[in-house]
Amino acid sequence: MNLIARRDPGRQSLRTPLEVDAQLLELLNTKGADPDFWSSKERDRSDSVHCIFQYPAMMVPIVQRRLLGAVLEARPDIQSVYDPFLGSGTSLVSGMHFGLNTYGNDINPLAVLISRVRTARSVEFTIGAIGDVVAKKAEADRRETIETSMPNREKWFQADVSIDLSRLRRAIRKCESLWVRRFLWVTLAETIRLTSNDRTSTYKLHARPAAETAKRKLSPITVFRDLARENAASFSTFRRRLTEAKQIKSSKYVAETDVRIGDTRKALDYWGDAAPFDLLMTSPPYGDNLTTVTYGQHSYLPLHWIDFKDIDPAADSAALRTTQEIDRRSLGGVSSDSVWTEDALLEASPRLKRFADGLPAKPEDGRSRLLRFYRDFGASLDSITGVMKSNSYMIWTVGNRNIAGQQVPTDLVLSDLVEGLNCKVVTTLTRRIHHKRMPDRNASSATMREEKILLVRKCEA
Template sequence: MKSRARRLARHSIDTTGHFQLMNILVPNNVHRDQPQLSNVDVQLLERLNQRDADPDFWSSRQRDRSDSGHRFFQYPAMMVPVVQRRLIKELIGVQSGVASIYDPFMGSGTTLVSGMHFGLSVYGTDINPLAVLISQVRTAKVIDGDVGRKLEKVVKRASADGSFVIETDIPNIDKWFKPEVAVELSRLRRAIRSIDASWARKFFWVALAETVRLAGNDRTSTYKLHVRPADEIARRDISPIVMFQSIGEGNIASLTAFREALRDANTVTGQGSYVADSRVRLLDVRGDLKERWMGKTPFDLVMTSPPYGDNHTTVTYGQHSYLPLAWIDFEDIDREADQGALSTTHEIDSRSLGGRGTLSQQDTDRLFDTSPSLKVFVESLSTASTKARNRLFRFYHDFSQSISQIAGVLRRDGYMIWTVGNRNVTGRQVPTDEILKEMLEGVRCAHVVTLSRQIHHKRMPTRNATSATMREEKILIVRKSRD
């Protein structure tokens, strides 16, 4: 093999783990002037290789929380906007015709707003209603230029409201909110409902969600629901209305800066409308994506960061969203949103990948055929880890289903960019990057390169034993070779 191919680049992981190009072999007969897809891969690899001179290029030590509306809500494990933009820029610099980007696990929409800087049509899905709401606000084609005046109206109306009626039926409300806090949150909810403009209401629901997160009795040091100590709750003196106003003003400033950046990039018209399409949906990616995105597919680029494992044992996105969602009108989010998502504090996480269900031996065997690396890892676990193995099986079974659906809505020769972390199970690190690579190869996607990045600012549950080693992420770039 070495005599018939030239090695473009191969970097082993150094002690910092900043950058890695893994076993990339390029045939000698590929020339840059040939209109071949392998040539596109070569050009992409050469561009990525040039970035190796900067060890922080993919890690980005600098942090700007106002970047592209990143500060709207402290959503778990958010991507870094500047890193996403760098990845997109490198890819569209070598592949022509990229006009759309899809993120199947969009979270708070960082990939989508990154695509907007390049004028791409952006599409996203998530199973969490709060993620959908946040992404809708950040990726709106047109925003309300009068939102500042409407914020003053909401605050004034809430401040003048003398009602003590509580506007949520959340169980154990006294556990999660002091009485005076619940009253002010209810007044804010009524005031937001008085706003006629749909996008402005969504904007204020997001501000209210962050207010709930900070004003409630839930600890903010973890994504799982844990009530603060009683003495700490007693000492807290918080006005949700005052907090809401401050958050709203900060979000308006962040949004204004983002739209100005889009205007400078010529991706917003003089009338303030985004130049391309922008749509997000509440959707389970294990379903038929082609049918749900009919008329929009195939997408040109997939860029995403999937869950690192089932939500119950890794990042509890649903628990983190439970209290904020209890104060938001679901009809303002998505027609698929249902109050059943709040039936328990665990329901959204149970609806996510690996959250529920059982697998047959046939399912397990098929899963092992899809990923030999998964089989090797499972066989290395102790026999006492039955529960952990079952959770692992459920997650990767669902993950495999979603990968098949996602590949089905990507155009032939389109690229996928996956950012993943390798979690722990019973003290052993799951080789998620290798498992993902094998699963993608099973849906006719050719591995191009794997990058590594250090996590400097991404907020991860460091107290959670299953994710304690997630200080590094892998970025897998693959190309769909055929339909």
């Protein structure tokens, strides 16, 4: 039987995985006795300002840190955390508070850019002043050349806004440090979100009515300068907290951070050198992007103004071929060539089968969308379980979405699927959502007011 060595300065105790499960259950249940403990009514301000771009469906950092704290208490030997659906990198940032090696990937280049900025080992402390200088350079630039060749630009940007964004883009390109440019690209992305003609109330691209657009008085350079100052201030708070937690030495984060662009279904192909990982912490998409959260559409306009080579040499600009391309490439997006056939999937999850069988005939594509998503999700689980160590824990935060007015039991389907892959669900916690930004009120996803947190252990082969 595998025994887990516990780093204990006083005495070395060796415990079985079942004993560790029991300790974790006790820790989580004691803490969870307060119904709002996992719900985090109070927001941690220094973390929330640190979000730098309004990426959809961000996890709540204080909850992630509480979960990590509990798992690390039971397993102090854990040294790395992995997030296969990284989004804006919240789980890795939480891992940095504990000095963990942090690894993550996402299929969306904007998510990778934001996460690389947030998790950098070294940062430039004068970034606020640099933001001011870049804004000044943009103001002094009198050229009117437009620095993007995106289709339908006039639909999405007023003429003056395009000129200002082009001036900012030219000024950012002149900065020497890659991290500085990345920070400023993220700031530009948020500037674009606020100054384009796209409505900010939904994640789907949806232009404001022309009459409304004509009335808006916008100054992207001013917006950019203010955001750069805010982002710089929140960054210095974050780095100060890491320093207080003794996770910064000689101005550098003490452990490794590695963010890659990539499809989780192929994670085994590109994490071979860094895996296996000790702990997983993630919140996966709840369904196909198009009918849940359109991460790709939300990123489409900003990405057209950012130098892809600064995100990653492997970032593929064909991801901007259409407004829907990133969403199509994401889980459940296009006809799946997943190794998981429909039959294998429904056999692996009786609860998914029951749900799918009970779906009404309309909308006609409800069932096929659902199963396409889960076939892709199954392929991701194959890869994920392949890059995790034996007896590693996985913390999955999942929301339940609606299809045809019926709530998909996402947590139960995940339980079925991981149990079929030699994993054990140790416990499931419920958290009420107080703060999370929701997708469109009218989308078929409806709103998600509750999330489940599954603690899973990968068993020995």
